[in-house]
Amino acid sequence: MARLDSIFHPAARSVRLFGLYLIVTGTALLLAPAALLTPLALPVPQDVWVRMAGVLALALGATDVLTAHAGSPLLWRATVWRRAVAGAALLGLVAAGIAPPAVILFAAIDIAAACWTARALRSVKPTPLQHA
Structure with missing residues (x-):
């Protein structure tokens, strides 16, 4: 797997x-x-689900911070897909009337961040998966 040494990419x-x-x-x-x-x-x-969602967000956030430091474009690309799918799913929940329109803000942040990373990755040559 290709590694970029700069955490400032x-x-x-x-x-x-x-x-x-x-x-x-x-x-x-x-x-x-x-x-x-x-x-x-x-x-x-008032139930536990909102706090459980917080735990999941914390775990994903910590993983993203570590992924950023790993220097792996492959991992960065994986976050693009995860965020784009999450944003689309949130929009789907709003469109289906399951979630209130304010959830669009969270979807927009996910999608915008995915686009930001995807655009930044244009300068990085894709590499095939390598097995250890």
Whole structure:
């Protein structure tokens, strides 16, 4: 697998910043969901699911930060697909009437961040998967 030594590559920077966004969002959902959801006019669930979503966001955020430092364009590309699919799924939930329109903000952040990383990766030659 090709490795780029610079953690300052634009693709690495975009993955790292999105990871930090997920860490902040996940922490808010875990510790104080009302502080994040109320200003967006989103309902604040009283069950454990919103806090579990926070744990998942924290885990994904930490993984993204580590991925940014790994110097692997293959891993950076994987985050593009994950974020694009997540954003599309959120839009689908809004379109189906399952989620309120404010969720479009989260979808837009996912999709914009995926596009940012994809654009930054244009300068990196794709490499095939290599097995150890």
